[in-house]
Amino acid sequence: MTQLQRRRIPDAAVARLPVYLQILNNLLATKVSRFSSDELAALAGVNAAKVRKDLSYLGSYGTRGVGYEVTYLIYQIKRELGLMREWNVVVVGAGNLGCALAKFGGFTPRGFPVVGICDNDPKKIGQTVGHLSVFDVCNLQKIVVELDVAIGAITTSTTSAQAAADALVDAGITSILNFAPIVLATPSSVSVRNVDLGVELQILSYYEQMRTEQHAPVG
Amino acid sequence: MTQLQRRRIPDAAVARLPVYLQILNNLLATKVSRFSSDELAALAGVNAAKVRKDLSYLGSYGTRGVGYEVTYLIYQIKRELGLMREWNVVVVGAGNLGCALAKFGGFTPRGFPVVGICDNDPKKIGQTVGHLSVFDVCNLQKIVVELDVAIGAITTSTTSAQAAADALVDAGITSILNFAPIVLATPSSVSVRNVDLGVELQILSYYEQMRTEQHAPVG
DNA sequence: TGTTGTGAACGCTTTCACAGCT
DNA sequence: AGCTGTGAAAGCGTTCACAACA
Numbered sequence: 001m002t003q004l005q006r007r008r009i010p011d012a013a014v015a016r017l018p019v020y021l022q023i024l025n026n027l028l029a030t031k032v033s034r035f036s037s038d039e040l041a042a043l044a045g046v047n048a049a050k051v052r053k054d055l056s057y058l059g060s061y062g063t064r065g066v067g068y069e070v071t072y073l074i075y076q077i078k079r080e081l082g083l084m085r086e087w088n089v090v091v092v093g094a095g096n097l098g099c100a101l102a103k104f105g106g107f108t109p110r111g112f113p114v115v116g117i118c119d120n121d122p123k124k125i126g127q128t129v130g131h132l133s134v135f136d137v138c139n140l141q142k143i144v145v146e147l148d149v150a151i152g153a154i155t156t157s158t159t160s161a162q163a164a165a166d167a168l169v170d171a172g173i174t175s176i177l178n179f180a181p182i183v184l185a186t187p188s189s190v191s192v193r194n195v196d197l198g199v200e201l202q203i204l205s206y207y208e209q210m211r212t213e214q215h216a217p218v219g
Numbered sequence: 220m221t222q223l224q225r226r227r228i229p230d231a232a233v234a235r236l237p238v239y240l241q242i243l244n245n246l247l248a249t250k251v252s253r254f255s256s257d258e259l260a261a262l263a264g265v266n267a268a269k270v271r272k273d274l275s276y277l278g279s280y281g282t283r284g285v286g287y288e289v290t291y292l293i294y295q296i297k298r299e300l301g302l303m304r305e306w307n308v309v310v311v312g313a314g315n316l317g318c319a320l321a322k323f324g325g326f327t328p329r330g331f332p333v334v335g336i337c338d339n340d341p342k343k344i345g346q347t348v349g350h351l352s353v354f355d356v357c358n359l360q361k362i363v364v365e366l367d368v369a370i371g372a373i374t375t376s377t378t379s380a381q382a383a384a385d386a387l388v389d390a391g392i393t394s395i396l397n398f399a400p401i402v403l404a405t406p407s408s409v410s411v412r413n414v415d416l417g418v419e420l421q422i423l424s425y426y427e428q429m430r431t432e433q434h435a436p437v438g
Numbered sequence: 439t440g441t442t443g444t445g446a447a448c449g450c451t452t453t454c455a456c457a458g459c460t
Numbered sequence: 461a462g463c464t465g466t467g468a469a470a471g472c473g474t475t476c477a478c479a480a481c482a
Contacts, residue, residue, distance in 0.1 A: 018421040022400055045402045049475055064442040065482045081421050082428030100319050112420045175423040181241055183264045191426045193419045200412045201331045202237040202300050204370055204394040207410045209301030268453055283459040283464045
């Protein structure tokens with residue numbers, strides 16, 4: 001190793017770090033102060049070599065023959081994931097799901113407070129959702145700047161989702177959580193993560209069918 | 220079991236087929252009857268070779284020099300994913316999210332009707348959610364059998380999620396959609412898909428940080 | 439002794455490139 | 461000529477296996 005170069009962590013490992021973090025927070029809550037890769041692997045449902053590789057991308061923070069410190073690893077994972085600060089979230093679309101997200105208190109403690117919710121329906125604008133007031137999507141850019149928003153969640157209907165994405169991108173947002181069942185067209189500099197329950201159900205049905213099916217002999 | 224085994228599609232391809240299906244349904248709705256791998260690739264945000272490989276796992280259903288039939292490919296994807304039938308879903312946990320899922324009409328047209336919702340809280344049992352009545356989780360097995368449930372969605376609190384999973388497994392369910400932010404312990408014969416918005420947000424924050432950060436000089 | 443950290447091997451996924459068919 | 465289907469190559473991600481070290 002030469003310099004203080006910022007390590008780029010493989011995508012697959014990045015996707016697992018939040019899971020490890022969750023488990024380590026639970027361990028912390030139950031007064032566990034050390035863990036081995038075997039223990040974390042069992043809790044995370046993966047194999048121990050994978051845990052060690054993943055954690056090694058953060059640096060060499062374990063002790064051979066002993067294991068890892070819970071608090072220290074929590075600190076390192078949070079640092080790597082960018083969780084030493086808060087990331088403000090704005091919800092676009094004040095329907096059932098959007099309102100549920102705005103009211104849900106579970107994101108703030110994890111560092112992602114929902115600071116705004118907007119819609120394009122005049123009947124919804126001005127209404128109160130949780131402790132927020134629905135603002136006009138036309139004011140998105142202003143709100144993003146004023147409230148220092150980093151992440152946009154799209155909870156509109158499918159037909160409005162692309163327009164919502166465009167509005168977010170115009171407002172300078174580069175991280176989008178999309179709940180609409182479409183593939184958004186966005187610049188490559190924007191990260192989009194899709195949460196499509198229909199897709200999840202269909203994947204489950206494939207494997208369910210594989211298990212269920214008595215295979216007929218095929219010619 | 221000595222016969223020709225049904226072709227097993229790689230997991231990565233299975234995860235993309237529902238996305239293609241969604242797009243093809245949109246094409247159908249706009250009266251498009253044929254498409255090429257290039258066109259689908261552009262709409263799905265992937266590369267054309269990947270589309271052709273993925274579709275080839277279904278069989279050779281394209282026409283060289285021409286492309287693919289929308290309706291025929293929809294049929295084949297649905298057949299492969301097990302979508303020629305309905306898969307009934309039961310929701311465990313009648314909180315905000317569980318009720319939202321039960322009331323949400325978007326799953327039935329995709330073949331996944333929510334046929335039941337249960338809880339262990341006596342105050343919730345018997346209440347009406349959409350057109351369903353919350354039943355006691357103690358009756359889960361009975362309901363699963365009577366209503367021919369194939370998939371369980373866990374929308375309980377984190378602390379109750381493992382118990383919910385155990386109850387589903389005991390009731391004979393082998394496909395679980397888990398919204399609680401924990402790793403469920405289940406037999407390997409059970410498919411679990413986790414939907415954890417906290418994890419999604421943390422992954423977004425990692426890449427957001429990568430973009431935002433001014434990189435230290437490299438040696 | 440016990441556990442980490444990591445090259446090397448392995449296997450899965452993506453991409454390339456072009457033969458094969460319409 | 462145009463587009464699919466697919467071997468082969470390249471690229472990633474996972475697992476192995478063991479040296480390094482407390």
